[in-house]
Amino acid sequence: MNRLSYKTITRETKEGSIQTFIVSGESGITFHVEPSRSLDISSLRFNGISISYQAPIGVLHPRAFHNSLEGFSKTMFYGMLTTCGFENTGPSCTDPKGTIYSLHGSINNEEAENIAVSIEGSVIRITGTVCSTINKMHDFILKREITFEDHENRLTVSDEILNTSDKDQICLMYHYNFGPPFLSDTCILDIPYTTATPKNAIAQVELTNILKVHAPDQNQEPHVFYMTFSGETGRASIRNPEMGLEATLEFDRTTLPKMDLWKNLQPNKYVLALEPCNAFPYGRLEQNQRGEAQFLEKGEKKKYTTRLTIQRNN
Numbered sequence: 389m390n391r392l393s394y395k396t397i398t399r400e401t402k403e404g405s406i407q408t409f410i411v412s413g414e415s416g417i418t419f420h421v422e423p424s425r426s427l428d429i430s431s432l433r434f435n436g437i438s439i440s441y442q443a444p445i446g447v448l449h450p451r452a453f454h455n456s457l458e459g460f461s462k463t464m465f466y467g468m469l470t471t472c473g474f475e476n477t478g479p480s481c482t483d484p485k486g487t488i489y490s491l492h493g494s495i496n497n498e499e500a501e502n503i504a505v506s507i508e509g510s511v512i513r514i515t516g517t518v519c520s521t522i523n524k525m526h527d528f529i530l531k532r533e534i535t536f537e538d539h540e541n542r543l544t545v546s547d548e549i550l551n552t553s554d555k556d557q558i559c560l561m562y563h564y565n566f567g568p569p570f571l572s573d574t575c576i577l578d579i580p581y582t583t584a585t586p587k588n589a590i591a592q593v594e595l596t597n598i599l600k601v602h603a604p605d606q607n608q609e610p611h612v613f614y615m616t617f618s619g620e621t622g623r624a625s626i627r628n629p630e631m632g633l634e635a636t637l638e639f640d641r642t643t644l645p646k647m648d649l650w651k652n653l654q655p656n657k658y659v660l661a662l663e664p665c666n667a668f669p670y671g672r673l674e675q676n677q678r679g680e681a682q683f684l685e686k687g688e689k690k691k692y693t694t695r696l697t698i699q700r701n702n
Contacts, residue, residue, distance in 0.1 A: 392510055392538045403449035409505065411512055413538035417698060419468060422447055423500045426518045427532045430467035432543075434698050439635060440468035441567025441659045453497035457482075459490040463497055466659065468696070469545065470496050472561040475525045478669030487525070489672050493559060495520050495530070510538040527553035528684070541698045548691045551684035558684045559672055561648065561665035562694050564637055570628055571660055573603040578625040579615065579649070587612035601626070604655040611651040614668045622647055624662045627701055634701040639664035640693040664694055 391414040398407050408430070409421040416435040422428050430447050432440045443466050453463045457480040464470060476489035483489070500516035507513075518530040531548040549558065577599040586592040591611045594600075598613055617623075622641050627634040639647070648663035663669070667680045675681040684690065 392507060392512055392536075394505060394507075394512060401449045401452075403451035406447060406449055408447070409514060411514075411536060413536065413541075414510070415538050415541050417536075417538070417541055417543075419536070419543065421514055421534060422467075423503055423516060424450055425465070426471055426495050426498050426530065427500045427503075427514065427516050427534060428467060428471055428496055429469040429534075429543075429545075430465055432468040432696075432698075434541075434633065437570060437631065437633070438568070439566060439570045439633075439698065441466050441565045441571070441657075443657075450497040450499055453494065455488060455490055455494060457488060457490065460492045460494070460496070464492070466563070466565040466567075468564065469694075470563040470565070471547075472496065472563055472663075472669070473559045474520050474528050474530075474549070475557075475559060476672040477559040477561040477665060477667070478671035478674070481671045481673045483673060492561070492563075492669070500532070512536045512538075526556045527551065528556075528558070542695060543697075544693065544695045546691065546693050548689055549684065550689040551686060553686060555683055555685050557672060557676070557681050558690075559667065559669075559675065559682075560644075560692060561663050561669055562639070562644070562692075564662045564694070564696065566626055566635065566660045566662075568658055570631065570633065570635070571601070571626075571658060572628065572630070573601055574628065574630050575601040575660075576627045576629065577601060578627065579647075580617070580623060581615040581647075582618050583616045584649075585614040587614060598649070601660065602651065602653055604658045605653045606655055608653040610653070611649075613649040615647045615649055616645070617641060617647070622664060624649075626660065626662075629701070632700055634699050636697045636699070637662050637664070638695045638697075640691075643690050643692045644694070666692070
């Protein structure tokens with residue numbers, strides 16, 4: 389008898405109703421998918437242990453988002469996965485025409501449509517479409533498919549992004565967030581990177597400790613490193629030997645060639661994020677200045693795939 393299941397819960401906010409899909413597998417994994425927030429994943433637990441980090445504000449209705457320099461940071465729930473883009477990844481900025489690009493863009497605050505859920509054996513698929521046209525900055529259509537293979541403890545997010553308008557810059561980053569109790573200073577990072585560039589002064593100092601998971605420290609700034617890889621598949625693992633658990637993130641480097649490693653050590657926001665991206669999150673304008681910006685031609689579409697596996701590790 390298959391015990392893989394899902395249910396829908398609805399809650400009311402002052403901006404409107406929010407639906408959440410809760411998927412539960414026989415393997416012990418439970419995760420939440422948010423249709424109102426581009427089908428991002430707001431939490432993931434394994435046998436009751438929280439693997440992900442969620443901000444205290446929780447999941448807000450997308451109408452709470454306003455395209456401003458600080459818009460994204462006021463509604464970001466982190467969760468297991470927050471998708472960043474499509475008009476910006478990195479610091480907020482304003483172009484010479486006065487157009488504001490919010491920190492990490494607006495796609496996480498777009499509602500999904502045409503949602504379908506199917507279960508076949510020990511596999512569940514959740515699909516939906518997101519039309520990303522906020523403030524008419526661009527005309528991208530995201531087709532997302534989330535596949536969970538219960539027998540493998542494997543969660544795959546496959547995105548196809550289509551540009552229906554003129555050639556435009558596409559900024560994309562997948563913000564996978566790991567928090568306590570899974571995250572602790574006993575964790576071990578395994579990231580077979582090729583190069584790592586520190587973003588800030590503290591990261592430069594900690595370059596020799598890039599694979600160390602530090603204890604929370606109120607006085608430390610975030611450590612940020614820009615990583616490159618070789619081969620067709622990028623991979624990064626975080627292992628908690630005390631819990632005997634390991635989380636491995638894989639991503640298709642043909643369209644996601646780089647990864648941002650972010651360590652936030654503030655005790656009230658103790659998070660380690662693995663962030664595959666199509667260009668380092670310098671911000672839209674600086675990506676152009678550095679010659680690293682990625683574009684989609686009119687009518688062009690690309691597929692982006694990330695895969696998260698949770699397993700016992702003794």
